[in-house]
């Protein structure tokens with residue numbers, strides 16, 4: 146049985162390895178996401194209640210983390226929201242509902258914390274099945290004021306985003322220092338780096354799908 150619960154400090158390296166295994170060669174050759182979660186835990190925007198692991202027996206098979214972020218309306222008003230991600234499930238445990246369970250639990254906890262909405266960048270094929278809608282539906286643009294196909298929104302209560310549109314700003318920690326990430330990766334067993342996988346090609350096309358508001 147899969148249990149979703151908060152991550153414990155003595156599990157940090159195991160969780161980082163789960164994220165590494167999930168993301169390795171998926172969106173880019175290798176990955177930086179295990180370094181990202183390593184530094185996220187010390188970030189002021191970190192929300193410890195939303196640092197969740199999926200546990201199967203004694204093994205961690207999935208992890209999701211979230212950060213505080215905000216939407217800035219065109220008139221300058223600022224509204225706090227939550228950025229979900231990274232989320233990852235070990236390759237041998239994917240497509241068994243574990244990612245969905247972690248997202249559902251994140252929504253529940255974020256709602257209990259009084260959060261308005263969860264935003265994330267990811268594959269529309271997956272997130273539209275998880276109760277997210279394209280951000281454009283809410284007239285929410287990225288920080289460069291562009292509609293992005295990858296940007297998704299989930300309101301946490303009815304009309305939570307009524308009157309809330311504008312630019313979405315996520316924490317700058319998501320812009321990972323690649324050299325530091327590569328250094329951190331040396332703490333893990335070597336893995337082959339593969340370029341040009343189908344998922345990398347799909348991701349490259351997805352992130353290019355942005356358009357300016359009319």
Ligand SMILES: CC(C)(COP(=O)(O)OP(=O)(O)OC[C@H]1O[C@@H](n2cnc3c(N)ncnc32)[C@H](O)[C@@H]1OP(=O)(O)O)[C@@H](O)C(=O)NCCC(=O)NCCS
Pocket residue numbers: 167168171230231232233234235238239240241242243244245246266267268270271274
């Ligand atoms: C994305 C991820 C977290 C999903 O976790 P998961 O446990 O495999 O997902 P679930 O089993 O809950 O998926 C639920 C549904 O989404 C589908 N699905 C899963 N991954 C999908 C994907 N990448 N694209 C489209 N559909 C997907 C499943 O088939 C399932 O649909 P179904 O019930 O109709 O069969 C996991 O696949 C993963 O770690 N991927 C690599 C890292 C990654 O991409 N993270 C997300 C970054 S935004």
